[in-house]
Amino acid sequence: MKKQTNIIVLNKVNKSFPLAIGGTQQVLFDINFTIQSGEFVSIMGPSGSGKSTCMNIIGALDSATSGTYELYGKDITTMSADDLATIRNEYIGFVFQNFNLLPKRTIIDNVMLPLMYRGITIDDRIRRSREMLRLVGLEQFENYFPPQLSGGMKQRVAIARALAGNPKLILADEPTGSLDSKMGNEILKFFEKLNRDFGITIIMITHEFEIAQYSRRIIHIFDGHVTYDGPVPKSETTLLNSEKRHKK
Numbered sequence: 001m002k003k004q005t006n007i008i009v010l011n012k013v014n015k016s017f018p019l020a021i022g023g024t025q026q027v028l029f030d031i032n033f034t035i036q037s038g039e040f041v042s043i044m045g046p047s048g049s050g051k052s053t054c055m056n057i058i059g060a061l062d063s064a065t066s067g068t069y070e071l072y073g074k075d076i077t078t079m080s081a082d083d084l085a086t087i088r089n090e091y092i093g094f095v096f097q098n099f100n101l102l103p104k105r106t107i108i109d110n111v112m113l114p115l116m117y118r119g120i121t122i123d124d125r126i127r128r129s130r131e132m133l134r135l136v137g138l139e140q141f142e143n144y145f146p147p148q149l150s151g152g153m154k155q156r157v158a159i160a161r162a163l164a165g166n167p168k169l170i171l172a173d174e175p176t177g178s179l180d181s182k183m184g185n186e187i188l189k190f191f192e193k194l195n196r197d198f199g200i201t202i203i204m205i206t207h208e209f210e211i212a213q214y215s216r217r218i219i220h221i222f223d224g225h226v227t228y229d230g231p232v233p234k235s236e237t238t239l240l241n242s243e244k245r246h247k248k
Helices: 051-058 081-091 107-118 122-135 151-164 181-198 237-247
Strands: 006-018 024-036 040-044 066-071 092-095 169-173 201-206 217-222 225-231
Touching (some): 024 051, 024 201, 040 051, 051 169, 051 201, 081 107, 107 122, 151 169, 169 181
Parallel strands (some): 040 201, 040 217, 092 169
Antiparallel strands (some): 006 024, 006 066
16 A cells, blocks of 8 residues: 655644725634645535635645644745746646636647646656646647537546646536536546546545545645544535534
């Protein structure tokens, strides 16, 4: 059995934003959790809970106001914007709700995009991108354009793009939000396969318990606080009760 290692460690992470009228608004309060390699974790919470802010910090898209964030043993809390961009490109594959594909570029061009910034030769970029399209079952569509594909196919292209750089971590932000239930379930089952068969660490951001049930662990955030961190419970009642305890 492959030894698990800590890949994400958040220690007393706080986040505040400046207000136009002056002062600041704090949206995250002393966030503490650790995620190990090979985990499939959902960060869940209602709208406005702070889960998206937490995702941005994990994805090196934003920085904590205080506290520390270690990614693969590197404290990236105070890294420069350029260094954070390098971290994102080397360590993290992103899958977004609205796919974020370039509509006027072919499918294979979209998948190759993250490899262009690594100095990889065009032949190797094409080879790797075709491998990823084959993995998601879209190799015959490499010369199509995104508007020619269904929503589920576009999300599979986005997954292929996320995997092309051989990331250690997939960060999926509401990955089924733009899909119908059938296509959404197919994407979630594919995430399960990536985690189970390839050992890829997956962190999924969602506000829906039905979606979070596909993962193996839920970190529930409410009013900027972690109110639950553990195995997926049998019902959402456990999470709702954690919110009630926090309100008290």
